[in-house]
Structures are given as structure tokens and as C-alpha cells.
Amino acid sequence: MQYRKLGKTGESISAIGLGCMGMSFAYGDTQEHNGQESLDTLELALDLGINFWDTADMYGQGANETLLSNILTKKRDKIFLATKFGFRFHDDGSYYFDGSPAYMKQAVEASLKRLKVDVIDLYYAHRVDENVPVEEMVGAMADLVKEGKVRYLGLSEASAASVRKAHAIHPIAALQSEYSLFTRDVEGSILDTTRELGITLVAYSPLGRGLTTGTIASTATLSDNDFRKGLPRFQDGNFEQNLQTVTALENFAREKGITVAQLSLAWLLAQGEDIVPIPGTKRPKYLRENAAAADVHFSQADINTIQQILDQQAVAGSRYTDAGLKLVNR
Structure with missing residues (x-):
């Protein structure tokens, strides 16, 4: 495994991290059904040198943090742990964002308890609250650093302006935003800002929520409770158009002797040393595949070919529903 520096902290994190959300949330069957496989995947991650693990208190309403605690209690010193706060659930299962200092203080204590750790390495605000000044939210988060809890x-998903305001209150080590061959919103002002300030860009959903894994031939194969079925990019017509792009990328990946998932991750790594993708999986075989992408190196000609494939047709459908889009880039 290759390693990269986290912002200006001096910490070394694996160039490819592990997104743990899918083990407990969003993508159909969760760790309730295959908890041992998820635990095996976590153990394998350490064997492969993947020390950067990403979770959040909302994933399975705390279940994902609890799952990780099974490994953290035994191997805490081997893991650079990131979690997030801010999303709260209504009784009907719907959720909203609360970035208030009062809620944050409750959330961090609950996370520490579920994770069974004394300190969280990297603590994210999961979004920016339109009702709470980002300076106020980050000021309260900074208190957690002083208290030794973080x-x-x-x-996560903050605008360039919010990143600047936050960084002026307390150094921001990482901005986590969606970034992949299919989602490139951060390119431009956001990435320019993180680079100016020395902030690592942690790329979530680097495989396009599974689009560029080559494993989804039809949305009919997705579970009824898979939230991707509600995303515009996976709707009829849009999905088929996007699959055409995936097929073209697969053909090029085959020429290079790699999978399309490895191509996707290697492309992200090639965008700069300050980019760290965190592909999610709960299956050991896909974890091995993802980890191997750290050893893939592209020439400029390869990068140009990938761009030519992407230029052939636009991505069909937005990455979130209208409601989800209101929570990003603010």
C-alpha cells in the first residue's frame, strides 16, 4: 500500500481508504445479514495496509460504529479512524441535518461510546447547516480537540467559501466530497481552495456508487431497499446511457490489464497526491481489487484516453435527488 499525508497534520494514511457505510447502511443487505464477512473485510484491510477507515454515526443509526468497535478494541493503534456527525433521524426514518454545537456535543459522546475509543482521529461535520454559521459549528468542534476527544x-460537501471560513477558525485537515469519473463537482473552486490551504480531498463514492465496478448490469439486480434506486443517475434511460460509458471504460481497462474499478481509483490517485479515495465494500475480494489500484500508474496518454471516453457523452442524471442536492456545496 502507498501512503499519503493528511493535510498539514503529518499523519500518513493509506492512499486508498476504506468506506464502511455499505456494511450497515444504504446498499441493501447490511451487516445484520453478513456481519462476519464485514469483520473479515476489516481484518483484511489491515493486512493490506489500509489504515484509513471512514464511518459516520448515521450509518445504520450507529450500527456501523458499533461494528467497527469489534476491531478497534483489539487494534486501535493500527487504524486512523474518521467518523462524522450531524444527520438526525425522524421517527419515520427520514433524516435532517443538525450542525448545532449542542447536538454535536451529544453526538461525539455517543460515537466515542459506540466505537469504544478514547479519541477520534478525524471528526467531520457531515454537512454544513444552513441555520448554523460554519464558524460557530467549527468553533465548537475545535473545543473537542482541546478536550482531547478529537x-x-x-x-464534508462544503463549498469553497465555507471551507475558507472554517479553516480561519481552526485548521481543517480534510474535506470529504463525492469525486469520481462520474462526479467532478469539486474540480475548480473547491479543489483550488483545498490545495491553497493544504487540505486533503477525501473522495467518497469514488466508484460512482458502484457504476464503475462493472458489477451492475441492471438496476433490477439492486435490492428493493437499496437507496440507489431513488437516485436520478440510476433511473431508466439515465442508467443505460451511463452504462455505455462504463462499457467503454471497461474496454480500455482490459487493454491495460486492470479492472474498471481499478482504473477509476487509479485515475483519482493520478489527480494529485492530495486526493485519497475511500471506496466502500463489505467483501474481501473487492477490497483486494481496490487495494491493488494503488499500484496502477497511468501515463499522460492514458489519462488523455480516459478523458476522451468521458467526453463522448455527458453523465446522465444528477448524483442526488433535489432534496439531497440542497445539502451539498453550501
Whole structure:
């Protein structure tokens, strides 16, 4: 495994991290059904040198943090742990964002208890609250650093302006935002800002929520409770158009002797040393495949070919529903 520096912290994190959300949330069957496989995947991650693990208190309403605690209690010193706060659930299962200092204080204590750790390495605000000034939210998060409960701070899906405001209050080590061959919103002002300030860009959903894994031939194969069925990019017509692009990328990946998932991750790594993708999986075989992408190197000609494939047709459908889009880039 290759390693990269986290912002200006001096910490070394694996160039490819592990997104743990799918083990407990969003993508159909969760760890309730295959908890042992998820635990095996977590153990294998350490064997492969993947020390950067990403979770959040909302994943399975705390279940994912509890799952990780099974490994953390035994191997805490081997893991650079990131979790997030802010999303709260209504009784009907719907959720909303609360970035208030009062809620944050409750959330961090609950996370520490579920994770069974004394300190969280990287603590993210899961979004920016339109009702709470980002300076107020980050100021309260900074208090957690002073108290020794959190080591470094991060934001997720924040605008360039919010990143600047937050960084002026307390150093921001990482900005986690969606970034992949199919989602490139961060390119431009956001990435320019993180680079100016020395902030790592942690790329979530780097495989396009499974689009660029080559494993989804039809949305009919997705479970009824898989939230991707509600995303515009996976709707009829849009999905088929996007699959054409995936097929073209698969053909090029085959020429290079790699999988399309490895191509996707290697492309992200090639965008700069400050980019760290966190592909999610609960299956050991896909974890091995993802980890091997760290050893793939592209020439400029390869990068140009990938761009030519992407230029052939636009991505069909937005990455979130209208409601989800209201929560990003603010």
C-alpha cells in the first residue's frame, strides 16, 4: 500500500481508504445479514495496509460504529479512524441535518461510546447547516480537540467559501466530497481552495456508487431497499446511457490489464497526491481489487484516453435527488 499525508497534520494514511457505510447502511443487505464477512473485510484491510477507515454515526443509526468497535478494541493503534456527525433521524426514518454545537456535543459522546475509543482521529461535520454559521459549528468542534476527544477536524460537501471560513477558525485537515469519473463537482473552486490551504480531498463514492465496478448490469439486480434506486443517475434511460460509458471504460481497462474499478481509483490517485479515495465494500475480494489500484500508474496518454471516453457523452442524471442536492456545496 502507498501512503499519503493528511493535510498539514503529518499523519500518513493509506492512499486508498476504506468506506464502511455499505456494511450497515444504504446498499441493501447490511451487516445484520453478513456481519462476519464485514469483520473479515476489516481484518483484511489491515493486512493490506489500509489504515484509513471512514464511518459516520448515521450509518445504520450507529450500527456501523458499533461494528467497527469489534476491531478497534483489539487494534486501535493500527487504524486512523474518521467518523462524522450531524444527520438526525425522524421517527419515520427520514433524516435532517443538525450542525448545532449542542447536538454535536451529544453526538461525539455517543460515537466515542459506540466505537469504544478514547479519541477520534478525524471528526467531520457531515454537512454544513444552513441555520448554523460554519464558524460557530467549527468553533465548537475545535473545543473537542482541546478536550482531547478529537485529533483533527474535517468537513464534508462544503463549498469553497465555507471551507475558507472554517479553516480561519481552526485548521481543517480534510474535506470529504463525492469525486469520481462520474462526479467532478469539486474540480475548480473547491479543489483550488483545498490545495491553497493544504487540505486533503477525501473522495467518497469514488466508484460512482458502484457504476464503475462493472458489477451492475441492471438496476433490477439492486435490492428493493437499496437507496440507489431513488437516485436520478440510476433511473431508466439515465442508467443505460451511463452504462455505455462504463462499457467503454471497461474496454480500455482490459487493454491495460486492470479492472474498471481499478482504473477509476487509479485515475483519482493520478489527480494529485492530495486526493485519497475511500471506496466502500463489505467483501474481501473487492477490497483486494481496490487495494491493488494503488499500484496502477497511468501515463499522460492514458489519462488523455480516459478523458476522451468521458467526453463522448455527458453523465446522465444528477448524483442526488433535489432534496439531497440542497445539502451539498453550501
